[in-house]
Amino acid sequence: MKKTLVAAVALAALCASGAAKWKNLNDKAHISGDKLTEADLLGKAVFVYYWDCAETTSVKLLPEVEKVWKAFQTKKFQVVGNYVGAKEDEKVKAAIQKNKVTFPVYYNFSLDPDPKVGFQKAPFFNVVNHRGVSVLGKASVKEATEAAVEAVGSIGMPISLCGDVDFKKFKGMAGQLKLGKNVSNIVKALEKKKADKDPNVVSEAQEILSAIERAMDDEVRHRALQRGRSRGGDEAHPALHEDVAKGRGRRGLQGVHARTEEEGGRNGEGGEGQGQVQGQRQGQGI
Secondary structure (H helix, E strand, O other), X not given: OHHHHHHHHHHHHHHOOOOOOEEXXXXXXXXXXXOOOHHHHOOXXXXXXXXXXXXXXXXXXXXXHHHHHHHHOOOOXXXXXXXXXXXXXXXXXXXXXXXXXXXXXXXXXXXXXXXXXXXXXXXXXXXXXXXXOEEEEEOOHHHHHHHHHHHHHOOOOOOEOOOOOOOOOOHHHOOOOEOOOOOHHHHHHHHHHOOOOOHHHHHHHHHHHHHHHHHHHHHXXXXXXXXXXXXXOOOOOHHHHHHHHHOOOHHHHHHHHOOOOOOOOOOOOOOOOHHHHHHHHHHOOO
16 A cells, blocks of 8 residues: 555656657757746646748748737746748848747757657647647647647646546546546446446447556656656655556556545646636737
């Protein structure tokens, strides 16, 4: 029990922030705006805008991206311009000045390794959440802004284990399937439902179980990434490492997420609140 408690506490701490590594976040690639470091982006939602002077549509969207930056800049949020065209400093800086861009702009800035979000040409948007996970790669400023609202709103909130599962038969479980909560009884109940006579019940139970397993695998990878970039910050939690090593199956998932009633920890303190963020977005006319 002690080992699983230590693992749960360590897991909650690790989930609070991201450990993303960024490509070309250096003075040589910097074009304009504030110079950033990885520490500046840690724990923030990052809105990366791919643009190119040779693609006029992407230049015309710069004021819209600036609106997004103005709307969210008081939050844990950062817009970064990723210039993907030829290195023509004067031409690029002229476009930045003309469109009154204040957010930082770099040449060929992106997650490292490349998030493989489907970029082909500018304009393009990549939204990365506070945990360093790419959550959107699209050419639509509207969809990117909506993803930014969600990413900012999710900071400090309990992390769902079930992603985009559409709960119908098991709506009561949706609020309980959060990272850090004891899900062992729920998993057992869902396993039994796989033998139900109703095919819809069986299908949804399997979908939820699969989503939980994927979430666990994501946590294993996420924590491995953090360990690789930390300075031994989680070395005080050997039980966490042991549970992670064993936790790729559903049994491991139950163990890692289990916690005692005495712990009763709460995930989600200090959340940004999607309603408040949405209100700011509307107030800026985005």
